[in-house]
Amino acid sequence: MLREFAMPDVGEGLTEAEVVTWNVAPGDTVVVNQIICEIETAKAAVELPCPYAGTVGALLVEPGQTVAVGAPIIAIESAEAAPAARAPAPTEELGAKIGEAGKDGRVATLVGYGPRPGPAARRPRRSVPVVQESHGHELSGQESGFPEPARGGKGRGVRVGAVPLAKPPVRKLARDLGVDLYALIGTGSDGVITREDVAVHAAGRPTDGSQVAGIPPVTATGAGVRREPIRGVRKATAAAMVTSAFTAPHVTEFLAIDITATMALRDRLRGTRAYAEVKLTPLAFVAKAVCLAARRTPAVNAHWDEAAGEILYYDRVQLGIAVATPRGLIVPKVRDADTLTLHGLATALGELTATARSGRTPPADMAGGTFTITNVGVFGVDTGTPILNPGEAAILAVGAIKPTPWVVDGELAVRTVCQLALSFDHRLVDGEQGSRFLADVGALLADPGLALTW
Numbered sequence: 001m002l003r004e005f006a007m008p009d010v011g012e013g014l015t016e017a018e019v020v021t022w023n024v025a026p027g028d029t030v031v032v033n034q035i036i037c038e039i040e041t042a043k044a045a046v047e048l049p050c051p052y053a054g055t056v057g058a059l060l061v062e063p064g065q066t067v068a069v070g071a072p073i074i075a076i077e078s079a080e081a082a083p084a085a086r087a088p089a090p091t092e093e094l095g096a097k098i099g100e101a102g103k104d105g106r107v108a109t110l111v112g113y114g115p116r117p118g119p120a121a122r123r124p125r126r127s128v129p130v131v132q133e134s135h136g137h138e139l140s141g142q143e144s145g146f147p148e149p150a151r152g153g154k155g156r157g158v159r160v161g162a163v164p165l166a167k168p169p170v171r172k173l174a175r176d177l178g179v180d181l182y183a184l185i186g187t188g189s190d191g192v193i194t195r196e197d198v199a200v201h202a203a204g205r206p207t208d209g210s211q212v213a214g215i216p217p218v219t220a221t222g223a224g225v226r227r228e229p230i231r232g233v234r235k236a237t238a239a240a241m242v243t244s245a246f247t248a249p250h251v252t253e254f255l256a257i258d259i260t261a262t263m264a265l266r267d268r269l270r271g272t273r274a275y276a277e278v279k280l281t282p283l284a285f286v287a288k289a290v291c292l293a294a295r296r297t298p299a300v301n302a303h304w305d306e307a308a309g310e311i312l313y314y315d316r317v318q319l320g321i322a323v324a325t326p327r328g329l330i331v332p333k334v335r336d337a338d339t340l341t342l343h344g345l346a347t348a349l350g351e352l353t354a355t356a357r358s359g360r361t362p363p364a365d366m367a368g369g370t371f372t373i374t375n376v377g378v379f380g381v382d383t384g385t386p387i388l389n390p391g392e393a394a395i396l397a398v399g400a401i402k403p404t405p406w407v408v409d410g411e412l413a414v415r416t417v418c419q420l421a422l423s424f425d426h427r428l429v430d431g432e433q434g435s436r437f438l439a440d441v442g443a444l445l446a447d448p449g450l451a452l453t454w
Contacts, residue, residue, distance in 0.1 A: 004072035010046050017041045018066045028056045044363045054078035166193040177202040189306035191243040233328030244390045248425040252385040257442040260416045284346040291338040293440035299429045300394040300437050301370050320369035323356040332365045383419040394424040
């Protein structure tokens with residue numbers, strides 16, 4: 001029998017993935033769990049194993065093509081008889097989603113091996129032509145919210161891009177008004193397209209930012225122009241930042257602090273046996289200060305749930321650390337960071353950064369954050385106005401650490417100074433709470449001995 005293997009969701013709620021390269025060809029014999037291709041989601045590059053044994057009948061998508069989760073990507077000719085009913089997937093038997101604990105306590109995983117060990121390497125991509133079919137009716141993929149896959153790169157065209165998020169009544173309104181949901185950027189919670197978004201677009205006012213105040217889009221021809229498809233991490237980051245910027249009212253506060261005492265403490269600890277094998281960076285002290293200060297201002301470790309009309313206050317800090325990688329900026333998480341010692345944070349930060357830069361961070365490690373730190377100081381930048389990660393209440397930017405003239409006891413001296421910038425969601429954190437939190441972080445970095453009194 002001929003079986004089609006559909007693109008699985010290898011993360012938490014991912015809607016699409018790109019097939020980077022195939023490891024098999026039509027006519028090849030495959031066994032269960034054999035790696036058949038490498039895919040790239042908005043969060044990580046993952047090797048995909050085959051759940052069937054048999055002969056490859058056809059590759060239904062080409063390298064470089066982005067397809068929706070649930071769309072067939074390969075056909076396998078199997079000698080097994082067709083089952084009477086669809087057998088439950090391993091994750092269904094456990095009663096859990098991938099990455100969650102099932103009824104028996106085991107964590108559900110996709111069949112196979114997860115991210116490939118070692119540095120992530122990929123061959124140069126080639127552009128894939130995008131064709132939209134037009135026969136006087138909408139494609140079934142548009143109607144359901146999922147583009148249809150192309151068979152072997154031939155035949156029907158597909159819409160390549162993020163699957164638009166919209167509720168059924170909004171989709172019906174879009175169909176009635178002739179509005180293409182792919183052309184919209186949702187202004188609702190988590191980027192969901194609202195009825196107002198559809199109505200505004202139907203009235204002739206673009207919501208995708210393509211034209212503003214009658215200014216035509218920039219065009220260029222000839223030499224000196226390079227085009228690169230918007231995909232992967234860059235695409236996910238752009239969507240997340242636009243969603244955050246236009247759904248959460250941002251406020252940013254700044255604080256310059258004298259961290260001479262903290263840097264002296266770091267030098268002393270580096271000389272001890274306990275920290276001999278640990279890379280102790282200033283970021284570890286900042287992370288510790290954030291976790292301690294969050295206990296005194298729980299609002300910075302919360303989530304605004306628009307749909308439920310509730311504010312969720314988290315008991316634990318799932319600390320995101322922004323890391324620049326060859327694939328773009330990603331934000332892996334230090335789980336339960338508030339339960340770790342300074343030594344534990346330093347160790348976790350070192351492992352997290354090394355894994356991220358090698359391209360081996362699994363998708364599950366980049367989801368579920370509650371607070372983020374971005375260290376712009378490593379680039380020599382004094383500070384900035386960071387944009388919140390969607391769903392989080394606050395983000396702290398850490399600026400460059402450098403010698404600066406500073407007044408100490410009425411006398412001018414040269415001290416080690418750092419600037420902090422805290423952006424927060426003003427729906428969750430008011431000015432007094434944001435100021436208190438930032439002041440607490442600054443106080444702990446100026447005098448780390450204060451931690452003993454809290």
